[in-house]
Amino acid sequence: MEFFHVTQNVQFAIIGIFAVLSVFSGVVVLKNLVQKGKDFTNLNLRVKSFWSITALFTLAIMGNKLISFVFVGFISFLALKEFLSLIPTRRADRRVLFWAYLAIPIQLYFLYTGWLAMFYLFIPLYMFLMIPFRMVTIGETEGFLKSAGTIHWGIMATVYSIGYLAAFLVLPFANNPVAGGVGLFIYIVFLTVINDAAQFCFGKKFGKNKIIPKISPNKTREGFLGGIITTPMIAFLIAPYLTPLTHIEALIAGLFISISGFIGDVVMSAIKRDLGVKDSGTLIPGHGGILDRLDSLIYTAPLFFHYTVYLHYRGIL
């Protein structure tokens, strides 16, 4: 059994996250008490779900590498299943989809054993080549390209991108002595959620000018700007405790996370719009499906990983 080091900073970070969540819950409870007439059912569900999600994430980063990997794999599985259930699939592709699911343990196995080259290449290259081949052996040509493309998009988003969460955990500890890879894991997940929340809140409060009305009528310039201001600030403040990033690097990381999180959000909105659904599923009460929650992380996790590795882990990976 392999373990990773959980430093004191990481422990404080987890306590801090629970503190933030408690304050947030407190505000919601007060809202319920003060504005009696209003219906807060959705907001309340959202808060409850956030508690469960945070508790699960905490368990996943307690130090046992295998548990963390199983956790990330399980998230990938739920997300991929949701994606494959949403898209129109051809009956002939059943067995291909089975291979898509198999990509999850294979991908995480490469990562677990530290074979990073395969982790980077397996889905973008080998699965990309394999899927059409498996489809050829079945022999249905109608809708072939569309099907191959959709399935590959699904595993790229739900297995490859989300898999980067686990990739943080195999980064060498020495390069980030304050918190190790798990510090970066917390940093990116926390900032992505904060960015979503900031965009949502600013949009609700000050939102006037729609930013991309064709794709998402709820997204406003004001919300986007709110995220771009809030996220780098918090990124800057917590970076010294969790990451090896310098002040200026942290500010840029925050900006980067804010913009890429927004892109992930709207890309998923575009896909949902294309498929004609409002939410990707019903798994998380108050939030919708798991893809609704992961949408920004699909963009932020891999991009932040490469940004940090480029700056502080060069030559090692």
Place this chain on the structure above:
Amino acid sequence: MIKFIFFWLFVKPLVYIVLGINVRKAELIPKKGPVIIAANHNSHIDTLILMSLFPLRQIFDIHPVAAADYFLKTKFRRWFFLNIFGIIPISRDEITKKNPFEEVNNKLKNGKIIIIYPEGTRGEPEVISEFKCGVAHLAKQNPDIPVIPVFMSGTGKVLPKDEGLLVPFICDVYIGQPLFWCGDKKNFMDSLKHSFEELNLFNKKGEK
């Protein structure tokens, strides 16, 4: 006991974690029997899902009606389906003079939950075939007991007929309003069919 463990450790996790179900109008699921559940049938998964809709403590009260020729074929099948699933075998050939629903009626009298597939067999995936009127006879013999239409979508993708490989998909389950025997076979079958058409339409709209 084996049955309980089987449903607790295998069926429930399979239905709720590996597959995932999305139940609409869950409030229409009856809290207790006697009740007749009439569902469309595309996959062996259907029965697992329908049995999972009820709490585990009710697992011994649920009895799917199943074809004797298929489910009692071998010794192992016989033991497995009679004891673990609690099926009530029905002969598919109509020579038997005895009322084929005698045992079902008895179970209903004891407040049990009966699952019946009006299509009679699994058929083409994601297609509803012609309903057989066995369910009408059953309703006629038990006019006070509600028949609940349950429409499932996606199970034919998970495990279609003649396929051994299970592929996870989230399945949709729509519970319909309870129906009662109305005194006429044709009317009853029409309202049952109509109910399924409505649930199907609802499903298609949801996808759109």
